[in-house]
Structure formats: C-alpha cells, structure tokens
Amino acid sequence: MSLLRMGVLLALLAGAAGCATTRESGPPGTPAARRDLNVITVEEVRSVGARNALEAVERLRPLWLRTRPGRTASLAGLILVYMDGVRLGGAEALRTLPAEGIASMRFLDAAAAKAQLSNTGSAAFDGAIVISSSRGQP
Numbered sequence: 001m002s003l004l005r006m007g008v009l010l011a012l013l014a015g016a017a018g019c020a021t022t023r024e025s026g027p028p029g030t031p032a033a034r035r036d037l038n039v040i041t042v043e044e045v046r047s048v049g050a051r052n053a054l055e056a057v058e059r060l061r062p063l064w065l066r067t068r069p070g071r072t073a074s075l076a077g078l079i080l081v082y083m084d085g086v087r088l089g090g091a092e093a094l095r096t097l098p099a100e101g102i103a104s105m106r107f108l109d110a111a112a113a114k115a116q117l118s119n120t121g122s123a124a125f126d127g128a129i130v131i132s133s134s135r136g137q138p
Contacts, residue, residue: 037061040105042134053102053131054094064107065091067126080113080120080128084135087119094129103132 040060050056057064067078079091088097106129113128114120120128 038107040102042103045099045102045105050099052095052099053097053105053129054091056099056102057094057105057129061107064127064129078126080117080125081131082117082128083131084133087117091129097131101133101135103134105132106130 040056044060045056048056048059050059065079081088081091081093083097108116108128108130110125110127113125117128117130
C-alpha cells in the first residue's frame, strides 16, 4: 500500500473515531443529559407559553392525560392532581392552576401514586400529577 493511501486511510479512521466520541451535551467523559419524561420543569412550562397547568401538560406531556384502553376518557377523575401535598381533584383541576405558579410537575403511575400519596381513595385511577408550586420553594 502506498504511503499516500495509508495516510488517507489513517486520516479517515481518525475522523471516524472522533465522530464516535462526540456527545450531544455535557463535558467529555460524561453521559449526555436526558430529559425525564415524568417531570416537567419550570423552564419547560415557561418555554411553551402556557396559561395554566393543563395547557402545559397538553403541550409538553400529553400522554400524562391518557386513559387505559376501554375506559371512558374524562378529565374528571382518572388522573388525580396534587399540589404541595394537597389533593385538588381530577385533571380538570389543572385548568385552575396558573402556569406562573408552577415550580415543577411530576407524573406518577397508579401504583406509585397509591404507594407515595395520601388520600388517593379506593376508586380506580390511571395516575397522578404532583405539582410543586413556586410558593413552596425558598
């Protein structure tokens, strides 16, 4: 193999190796940052220009509002809503919460909600949206 061909081959291999180690974000040697699909941050809420919590969820994580197959879709009670530890009701309660008062929102599936939250009751539900307000933040 000629020196020219060998040089071109080495240059191509070096370029390919450099591309393989490029990361989307974060310093070298650390994993790329990943978005938690069970959390909505205050920055995300601000970025979509939502007026209330329901609009924010609909725009950012619409799957949080889905119901299990075979169940009637209703915002009334299949998704529970808690704010700063207090149960507010079903997903319809999200409409009453101004977006500017939200510090974060977290989705819990039904099993996690039953284990972690009080006052879930005995009725069947598909999950819970737990909101931390900016009032509850220092």
